[in-house]
Amino acid sequence: MTGAARRGRGRYAAAAVAAGVVTLVFSTVGDGVDAPGATGPARLLVDAGHQTVWGLLAAAFMVAAVRDGWGRASQVLAVGGGLTYVAFLAAVFFG
Numbered sequence: 001m002t003g004a005a006r007r008g009r010g011r012y013a014a015a016a017v018a019a020g021v022v023t024l025v026f027s028t029v030g031d032g033v034d035a036p037g038a039t040g041p042a043r044l045l046v047d048a049g050h051q052t053v054w055g056l057l058a059a060a061f062m063v064a065a066v067r068d069g070w071g072r073a074s075q076v077l078a079v080g081g082g083l084t085y086v087a088f089l090a091a092v093f094f095g
Contacts, residue, residue, distance in 0.1 A: 052084050060081065
């Protein structure tokens with residue numbers, strides 16, 4: 001493995017750890033977001049949206065670190081995180 005490949009893998013691993021820490025913080029401390037009018041699925045998105053987004057990003061970076069590069073699986077996880085974030089924002093603002 002070349003030095004550049006190791007650096008790339010290390011960067012993905014570091015990003016996975018950082019995103020995992022953010023997931024842990026949002027899961028334990030909370031994110032401070034409240035949408036009192038949200039009910040049903042919108043309430044679930046408000047309550048768990050940030051954790052899910054960051055968990056998906058952590059998984060995307062972890063897969064990239066293991067596979068030594070950004071690929072289809074990482075992309076699917078990252079896009080899933082982005083779509084979850086859009087749904088989360090919709091639930092917060094339009095509840």
